[in-house]
Amino acid sequence: MRLSVIGCGYLGAVHAAAMASIGHEVVGIDVDERKIEALSRGEAPFFEPGLPEILRDGIASGRLRFTTDMAEAAGSAVHFVGVGTPQSKDGYAADLTYVNAAIDGLLPHLSPGDVVAGKSTVPVGTAASLAPRVTETGATLVWNPEFLREGFAVQDTVDPDRLVAGVPSDASGERAADILREVYHPSVAKGTPFIVTDYATAELVKVSANAFLATKISFINAMAEIAEVTGADVTQLADAIGHDVRIGRRFLGAGIGFGGGCLPKDIRAFSARAEELGRGESVAFLREVDEINLRRRERAVQLVVEALGGQLFQKRIAVLGAAFKPHSDDIRDSPALDVAVRLRGLGADVIVTDPEATENARRVHPQLDYTRVRDEALQGADAVIVVTEWDEYRRQLSPEHAASLANGRIIVDGRNCLDAAAWRAEGWTYFGMGRP
Numbered sequence: 001m002r003l004s005v006i007g008c009g010y011l012g013a014v015h016a017a018a019m020a021s022i023g024h025e026v027v028g029i030d031v032d033e034r035k036i037e038a039l040s041r042g043e044a045p046f047f048e049p050g051l052p053e054i055l056r057d058g059i060a061s062g063r064l065r066f067t068t069d070m071a072e073a074a075g076s077a078v079h080f081v082g083v084g085t086p087q088s089k090d091g092y093a094a095d096l097t098y099v100n101a102a103i104d105g106l107l108p109h110l111s112p113g114d115v116v117a118g119k120s121t122v123p124v125g126t127a128a129s130l131a132p133r134v135t136e137t138g139a140t141l142v143w144n145p146e147f148l149r150e151g152f153a154v155q156d157t158v159d160p161d162r163l164v165a166g167v168p169s170d171a172s173g174e175r176a177a178d179i180l181r182e183v184y185h186p187s188v189a190k191g192t193p194f195i196v197t198d199y200a201t202a203e204l205v206k207v208s209a210n211a212f213l214a215t216k217i218s219f220i221n222a223m224a225e226i227a228e229v230t231g232a233d234v235t236q237l238a239d240a241i242g243h244d245v246r247i248g249r250r251f252l253g254a255g256i257g258f259g260g261g262c263l264p265k266d267i268r269a270f271s272a273r274a275e276e277l278g279r280g281e282s283v284a285f286l287r288e289v290d291e292i293n294l295r296r297r298e299r300a301v302q303l304v305v306e307a308l309g310g311q312l313f314q315k316r317i318a319v320l321g322a323a324f325k326p327h328s329d330d331i332r333d334s335p336a337l338d339v340a341v342r343l344r345g346l347g348a349d350v351i352v353t354d355p356e357a358t359e360n361a362r363r364v365h366p367q368l369d370y371t372r373v374r375d376e377a378l379q380g381a382d383a384v385i386v387v388t389e390w391d392e393y394r395r396q397l398s399p400e401h402a403a404s405l406a407n408g409r410i411i412v413d414g415r416n417c418l419d420a421a422a423w424r425a426e427g428w429t430y431f432g433m434g435r436p
């Protein structure tokens with residue numbers, strides 16, 4: 001099938017290449033010329049495992065191309081819209097400027113029978129407000145939210161846990177759902193749940209999934225706060241409650257909390273939308289979820305300050321990690337960088353290392369020092385803090401090796417990802433998050 005993908009960022013570039021990899025003929029469209037040039041050369045404009053391979057294959061097969069010209073969307077049966085919906089500059093609500101611009105840009109190139117499939121994460125009610133403009137052209141608008149995780153984006157796109165399509169309640173909706181089933185044929189054939197629903201439910205499925213994940217993380221971080229004043233160990237606690245299949249161990253990783261381009265802005269946008277709908281109190285807990293999350297960043301900073309005797313002036317601190325999570329170069333609302341910036345603000349000499357994210361980080365926080373080389377960061381450090389649990393820090397860094405480079409023996413484990421006993425055995429003073 002011929003498809004267009006409008007917006008070629010973390011979501012759209014992967015979606016375009018993944019759709020080509022399952023046999024579709026795809027054109028990816030973006031307003032960012034540099035991104036389009038890179039993608040057209042088969043180069044991923046960001047780090048995402050598996051993406052370079054499917055990009056190169058797609059381009060070589062002739063099934064995948066990229067352009068800045070929206071007119072090239074004409075002739076596609078389905079137009080996916082995956083542009084950004086960031087937090088507004090002046091509040092918590094989602095900024096829908098890019099979605100509106102993408103839809104407006106697409107309208108002149110639509111033909112009757114086309115399907116426009118929104119993939120961006122939007123406030124409930126957005127699809128219903130956009131639909132009349134799309135319907136006027138004879139095309140049908142559906143909302144097909146995306147659940148991929150960065151770092152596993154290719155796998156999650158090709159083989160998702162479920163597919164959701166919010167469609168209009170008339171015959172055009174049924175037809176559009178059938179077309180989407182055809183697009184996602186390999187997953188549908190394999191029995192992946194394909195849930196057809198109305199617009200509002202589809203939009204809410206997406207934001208409530210992210211709200212649930214954020215709540216789960218803040219729940220365990222709240223337990224970490226209690227553990228800190230009682231001497232309990234939140235990691236053991238998570239293991240123990242996680243054995244209950246109704247709870248489950250995943251997303252009970254206590255530490256410096258969640259960040260990234262989605263969870264933080266999505267819970268805030270959800271709160272803002274609920275308030276507009278007069279139901280702010282229904283999701284008031286999300287404010288708490290946000291606050292608990294932000295407190296954990298400060299807690300990590302406090303641990304470093306205490307460990308170094310109350311002041312950071314002229315202290316060299318190795319910050320291991322900059323990305324908001326491993327397997328990604330994404331630094332949007334990264335807790336790791338937030339911690340680094342706060343430490344610098346307290347007068348420390350901060351050196352940040354990350355295998356993939358230092359370039360992005362330098363662009364946004366030029367006041368920090370960076371190196372891709374882990375051991376350079378460790379050299380002469382008075383304290384070390386792990387803030388992104390890359391294997392390079394979690395598995396491949398031995399306490400002996402770190403001791404041979406660092407000046408001090410203080411390790412703060414902002415992700416509770418290290419073997420505390422092993423570090424202590426080597427003479428390090430180990431601080432976890434919510435661990436004695």
Ligand SMILES: NC(=O)C1=CN([C@@H]2O[C@H](COP(=O)(O)OP(=O)(O)OC[C@H]3O[C@@H](n4cnc5c(N)ncnc54)[C@H](O)[C@@H]3O)[C@@H](O)[C@H]2O)C=CC1
Nearest residue numbers: 007008009010011030031032083084085098101102120121
């Ligand atoms: N990054 C992720 O893991 C996921 C993101 N989402 C949602 O997908 C949406 C996109 O997110 P990301 O890909 O992370 O953002 P991004 O910022 O990486 O990409 C957005 C892209 O849209 C382009 N764009 C903006 N206006 C345009 C226009 N008028 N026409 C064509 N292109 C335009 C930008 O140049 C940019 O390349 C957001 O709503 C996000 O919440 C949903 C699930 C996963």
Ligand SMILES: O=C(O)[C@H]1O[C@H](OP(=O)(O)OP(=O)(O)OC[C@H]2O[C@@H](n3ccc(=O)[nH]c3=O)[C@H](O)[C@@H]2O)[C@H](O)[C@@H](O)[C@@H]1O
Nearest residue numbers: 146147148149150217251252253257258259260262324325
């Ligand atoms: O809407 C989105 O964009 C996506 O947001 C998240 O995906 P992602 O942001 O890629 O990353 P996650 O793996 O969810 O991690 C988010 C943050 O939570 C943190 N986290 C995760 C798990 C955990 O136990 N503890 C914890 O602090 C991570 O370090 C990271 O900072 C969701 O997991 C995806 O399903 C969703 O599609």
